[in-house]
Structures are given as C-alpha cells and as structure tokens.
Amino acid sequence: xxxxxxxxxxxxxxxxxxxxxxxxxxxxxxxxxxxxxxxxxxxxxxxxxxxxxxxxxxxxxxxxxxxxxxxxxxxxxxxxxxxxxxxxxxxxxxxxxxxxxxxxxxxxxxxxxxxxxxxxxxxxxxxxxxxxxxxxxxxxxxxxxxxxxxxxxxxxxxxxxxxxxxxxxxxxxxxxxxxxxxxxxxxxxxxxxxxxxxxxxxxxxxxxxxxxxxxxxxxxxxxxxxxxxxxxxxxxxxxxxxxxxxxxxxxxxxxxxxxxxxxxxxxxxxxxxxx
Numbered sequence: 001x002x003x004x005x006x007x008x009x010x011x012x013x014x015x016x017x018x019x020x021x022x023x024x025x026x027x028x029x030x031x032x033x034x035x036x037x038x039x040x041x042x043x044x045x046x047x048x049x050x051x052x053x054x055x056x057x058x059x060x061x062x063x064x065x066x067x068x069x070x071x072x073x074x075x076x077x078x079x080x081x082x083x084x085x086x087x088x089x090x091x092x093x094x095x096x097x098x099x100x101x102x103x104x105x106x107x108x109x110x111x112x113x114x115x116x117x118x119x120x121x122x123x124x125x126x127x128x129x130x131x132x133x134x135x136x137x138x139x140x141x142x143x144x145x146x147x148x149x150x151x152x153x154x155x156x157x158x159x160x161x162x163x164x165x166x167x168x169x170x171x172x173x174x175x176x177x178x179x180x181x182x183x184x185x186x187x188x189x190x191x192x193x194x195x196x197x198x199x200x201x202x203x204x205x206x207x208x209x210x211x212x213x214x215x216x217x218x219x220x221x222x223x224x225x226x227x228x229x230x231x232x233x234x235x236x237x238x239x240x241x242x243x244x245x246x247x248x249x250x251x252x253x254x255x256x257x258x259x260x261x262x263x264x265x266x267x268x269x270x271x272x273x274x275x
Contacts, residue, residue, distance in 0.1 A: 002066070003029045003052065003082075003163055003195065005221075009060035010044055010051045018059050021047050025061070025221050027214065029197060031162065034182075034189040036206035037199045038224070039216035045199040046086070048216060049165045052197070053084040065163070079107035083159040085152045086167040093141035097151045100140060101126055104158030126158040129192070130184065146177035153184065163195045164188075170202050178202050182209040 007024040021044035029035055039045050050056040052063050054070050063070040065081050073081065083104070091100045104126065105119045115123070127136050132150050135143060143151065149169050156164050166185070170178040182198070182205050189196045189211070200206055206213050213224040 002031060004064040005052070005061070006064055007061035008051065008058055008063060010047050010056075011059045012047075012056070013059075020059060021218075022216070023219055025216075027221050029163070029195050031195050032189055032193045033195060033211040034186045034209070035195075035197045035212045035214060036182075036210040037197060037214050037216060038201070038203050038206060043216050043218065045216055046167050049084060049086075049167050049197065049199060053082050053165055054078050055084070076107055079159070079161075081161055082163045082165060083156040083161040084165040084167070085156050085169060087171060091140050091152075093139065095140050096136065097132060097138055097140065097143070097154075098123065098127065098136040100151055101132075101136075101154045101158050104155040104160075107159065122160060123158050126154045129157055129188065130154040146173050146181070149173065149177075149181060150184070153181075153188075157188065157192075162193070164197075166196070166198045168199050168201070170200055170205070178205055179209070182206070186210065 005025050005027045007026055009020055009022065009024050011019045011021040013019070025048070037045050037048070047056065051058050054063075054073070054075075065073070065078075070078065091103070102115060102119075102123045105115055105123065106113060109115060109119065127133055130150055130153050132147070132154050135147055135151060140148060140151070153164075153166070153169070156166075169185075170181050173181065182200075182202070185196050185198060186209055188194055198206075198210075203213075207224070215222040215224050
C-alpha cells in the first residue's frame, strides 16, 4: 500500500480566488517507512498533511491512495485508510486514556458507537503496542504532554489504518520525550508495516531516527540525504536531479540556519535532491 502525490498544489480559497501555498508536488510514500517532513514555519507542512488526509481540498493535482484518487473515497472509507494526529486533537479532560484510544474505532462502529469484542481487543492491543498500559485508566487531564501524545498515537493505531499522519507530535516535549516519540513511531512503522509521515522541527532527531527526511519549500519537495550515505541512496533510489550550486546546498542553509551551525553538524552534512 502506498500514497502518491501527483502534481499536488495545496493552499486555500478566498473570495478573491485561490492562494497557492506551494508549486506542484510529486512524491510517493512507501509502506513500512517513517518519513519526517521538515521546513520553515509557514511553508505549508500542516496544510500538506491536512490535504493528504482529505481534511482540506487540494487546489490542483491529486492524492492517490492504493491506486485510487482520494476523491473516490467516502469519509468512512478514507478514515479506514488514513489517520491523522494534529496539535488540535485535545480529548475531553474527563475521558480516560482507554476511552480516547477507543475513539479510534469510530470508522468501524455503528451509529451508536458500540464496540464489539473485536473492537475492544484492538483497543487493548493498541494500548500494548504503544506501551501505555499503565496510563489506560488515568484521566487525560492528569497526563503529561508526552504521555498524552503517546495516547493519541495509540488512538491512531486503534484506527487500524495503513497510513498515519502526525502534525508536530514532538512539539512542547522535553528532549528524552522527543527521542522516545520518534523511536516509537519508527518501531511501529517497521514492525507493523505502517506508512508514517510526521511533520517536525526537530531536524537532527529526524535525520538520525527516520527512514526518509523530506524538506518542503515553496518551490517543491526535496529528499534530504546525509553525505556519508549519498552514493548508497543514489544507487538504490534512482533519485532525481540535485539542487544547489555544485550540489552543496545543505539542510541548514535551506532552513536559514546555515551560518549558526558548525561544519560537523548534521545539518551541514546533508544534500538535497528534488523528488
């Protein structure tokens, strides 16, 4: 299973017409991989995730899921293909963590939202898979930011979609929690064959812990490669044309922090390829 972006133009419509956030984007996400999406503030990372999830209409192009246009899915079908965790997903403070995870079964339950035994088993399995068994009976308002984020990931797992999108899940977390969250997502992608796309500002963690790093800029999507893996990736992936003067455009420069990091920093040991 995969998601393919075909000349996708994202943005929004106003009374004065469409406002494009990016130029046409083309890329493909493969099963069983953790992909981190980075970019400057306001470049459109959240808009891209919402557009892929069908929460925001695209202006041009298409999102193709398992060979079928996103426009060919109804809401229930799409909710069984893609789950999304955003920074706005704030569950009711009075709910327990288990009740929040159970909300992930909504696309499969009837009008009354009653869980079958199979649904209940999936909820419990998701709690165990993410490692929040000790949090399952606690009220959401008693959880730390990192604990709440893990519960929301368990909810996405309970939705049993092959594709999971997360909008800045490491925002506001302390250093150990950032690493633990990305490590958890990497494990879930590999062990449970999920395609996971995460937007983040934690660039160095993304470079160390993800399978792929994509840079979103106004002029397109770029794959970020560490220079020490450049030859291997180029041969294996058949990447497109390099960008930058003499192939020297690195991620630090692209993010506008090139002058603030040393040459031994990971941001300086990268190179960008157009997707």
